[in-house]
Amino acid sequence: MTPEILDLLFPNELPTVAEIETKYPSRELPEGAVVSRLAPSPTGYLHIGNFYQGFMAERLAHQHNGVFFLRVEDTDQARKVEGAVEVVLNALAHYGIRPDEGRTLDGEIGDYAPYTQSERKEIYQAYAKELVAKGAAYPCFCTTEEIDLVRKIQSKQGLRTGYYGHYAKCRNLTDDEVLANLKAGKPFCIRLKSTGDYSKRIVVDDLLKGKVSLPEYDVDVPIIKGADGLPTYHFAHLIDDHLMQTTHVVRGEEWLSSLPLHIQLFNLMGWQPPQYAHHALLQKLGEDGKRRKISKRLDPEANIEYFAEHGYPQDAVLEYLLNLMNASFEDWRKENPTVSVFDFPMDIHKISNTAGALFDMVKLNSIAREVVARMTAEEVYDKVLTWAKEYKPDFANVLENNREKCISIFNIERGIGTKSRKDLFKWEDAEKETEFFFQTPAFDEKLLDPIAKDDVVKVALEYAAIYNPSDSKEEWFAKIKEIAGANGFATDMKAYKADPKSFKGSVSDVAKILRVAITGRTQSPDLYAIMQILGKDEVLTRLNLNDRC
Ligand code: GLU
Numbered sequence: 001m002t003p004e005i006l007d008l009l010f011p012n013e014l015p016t017v018a019e020i021e022t023k024y025p026s027r028e029l030p031e032g033a034v035v036s037r038l039a040p041s042p043t044g045y046l047h048i049g050n051f052y053q054g055f056m057a058e059r060l061a062h063q064h065n066g067v068f069f070l071r072v073e074d075t076d077q078a079r080k081v082e083g084a085v086e087v088v089l090n091a092l093a094h095y096g097i098r099p100d101e102g103r104t105l106d107g108e109i110g111d112y113a114p115y116t117q118s119e120r121k122e123i124y125q126a127y128a129k130e131l132v133a134k135g136a137a138y139p140c141f142c143t144t145e146e147i148d149l150v151r152k153i154q155s156k157q158g159l160r161t162g163y164y165g166h167y168a169k170c171r172n173l174t175d176d177e178v179l180a181n182l183k184a185g186k187p188f189c190i191r192l193k194s195t196g197d198y199s200k201r202i203v204v205d206d207l208l209k210g211k212v213s214l215p216e217y218d219v220d221v222p223i224i225k226g227a228d229g230l231p232t233y234h235f236a237h238l239i240d241d242h243l244m245q246t247t248h249v250v251r252g253e254e255w256l257s258s259l260p261l262h263i264q265l266f267n268l269m270g271w272q273p274p275q276y277a278h279h280a281l282l283q284k285l286g287e288d289g290k291r292r293k294i295s296k297r298l299d300p301e302a303n304i305e306y307f308a309e310h311g312y313p314q315d316a317v318l319e320y321l322l323n324l325m326n327a328s329f330e331d332w333r334k335e336n337p338t339v340s341v342f343d344f345p346m347d348i349h350k351i352s353n354t355a356g357a358l359f360d361m362v363k364l365n366s367i368a369r370e371v372v373a374r375m376t377a378e379e380v381y382d383k384v385l386t387w388a389k390e391y392k393p394d395f396a397n398v399l400e401n402n403r404e405k406c407i408s409i410f411n412i413e414r415g416i417g418t419k420s421r422k423d424l425f426k427w428e429d430a431e432k433e434t435e436f437f438f439q440t441p442a443f444d445e446k447l448l449d450p451i452a453k454d455d456v457v458k459v460a461l462e463y464a465a466i467y468n469p470s471d472s473k474e475e476w477f478a479k480i481k482e483i484a485g486a487n488g489f490a491t492d493m494k495a496y497k498a499d500p501k502s503f504k505g506s507v508s509d510v511a512k513i514l515r516v517a518i519t520g521r522t523q524s525p526d527l528y529a530i531m532q533i534l535g536k537d538e539v540l541t542r543l544n545l546n547d548r549c
Pocket of ligand 1: 073250
């Protein structure tokens with residue numbers, strides 16, 4: 001195309017491609033280092049799938065002496081939400097994932113700036129201009145209506161839809177026609193003049209999918225949009241991943257069908273494409289028992305915030321995702337119970353990627369139980385407090401005003417490795433689990449059905465009379481047996497089972513009476529430890545059922 005046309009297409013002063021290339025020095029990294037990135041669109045929301053992908057990319061970079069950076073892909077200005085980048089960065093930081101470079105919570109870091117695509121407009125335009133000058137791209141003046149009409153005609157005839165082959169009308173405009181259109185002020189976008197042949201196939205080695213064979217891409221896609229002169233994703237990622245020297249692109253498999261286009265673009269520019277890794281989308285079982293994509297619309301857990309809000313320990317979420325990536329994670333964890341989750345050698349080649357990873361809350365919960373079981377009471381306290389400060393300030397006050405007591409509560413049945421109690425696995429449940437230590441629970445005699453009320457009251461009062469907080473656990477239990485025997489309850493389970501009719505119940509019913517009187521519930525952790533924490537006066541108040549029924 002003539003210089004006059006080029007100036008009309010790109011009226012602003014642009015740097016030359018050569019100038020741009022010199023501004024992006026080659027990365028001095030060891031052989032085999034991985035440079036990967038997370039490239040979110042700032043929509044104010046981080047999908048669990050994007051987090052999963054970012055974590056995989058981060059692991060890949062940091063396990064291979066490389067760099068993990070964050071680039072903001074905001075070329076779709078209509079979808080842009082204020083503060084959205086911070087949402088992503090804070091969500092990552094919550095899990096200890098910090099980009100080394102790009103947009104970070106400490107501002108923009110790195111030699112390959114700017115890392116926000118809307119600030120790189122000139123760069124994309126400079127490359128697009130060069131492609132137009134070479135005849136590898138061209139301006140297209142078709143209106144949306146014209147394009148829609150073509151699509152309708154193609155559909156009607158059962159043809160593949162799109163701007164390709166002889167449907168790519170503007171591909172063959174003469175310079176004079178282009179000039180006339182430009183002078184008439186017609187809006188335009190810049191399209192790639194595709195060199196693909198749809199009847200041929202291209203085979204690409206994907207890190208996760210293995211060898212994939214796909215038809216060549218013959219659609220003349222827009223590379224620079226008409227409306228605002230910003231690039232499309234295809235073009236922007238090409239330029240950025242080249243200039244920023246990304247070695248590995250981890251992204252969702254929804255991009256797989258445009259991979260031939262991306263390879264074509266890299267070849268056209270004479271650049272080495274990065275290694276692509278297209279991960280299967282996270283799925284869940286729908287109501288009908290069938291797998292479906294985790295959906296922003298249907299599933300609250302699609303938003304990574306969900307897990308912070310509900311107080312899932314960070315390590316539980318990370319361990320769960322690593323477990324989805326590599327099935328060997330669980331064995332590794334068993335052998336290495338105390339080391340950081342970031343020490344797990346994630347192996348990208350072992351990611352099972354055929355059917356899509358099934359996101360299973362039951363499994364996540366069970367991992368969370370193991371993670372919490374490994375923590376000390378102090379760690380649990382600190383984490384619950386951090387959570388409560390953000391989501392439950394009243395509860396945070398209770399925690400802060402009763403530090404020692406709370407640590408004792410969290411310490412019940414703890415400290416015996418994975419055999420520790422497993423009832424508390426997300427911090428939002430901590431208030432419910434601890435509230436009876438701070439408030440005398442209502443006494444609900446129905447919980448003790450069918451034990452006669454008179455027996456319930458008598459057992460509690462008689463036990464109160466001999467209760468001594470200095471008793472050892474054995475002495476404590478011996479007294480429960482004693483009360484059982486004195487009130488017609490079997491002291492021995494064997495005897496009870498052999499002849500239940502001769503007893504009002506067994507020693508376990510007596511323990512249940514005490515448990516319900518003291519905790520307000522039929523299930524609780526170790527009652528002896530609970531009574532120790534409550535202290536003599538409170539225990540006696542709770543056992544005095546005469547006042548409470
Ligand atoms: N901005 C793209 C997205 O949010 C990123 C795809 C990529 O990582 O290349 O899907």
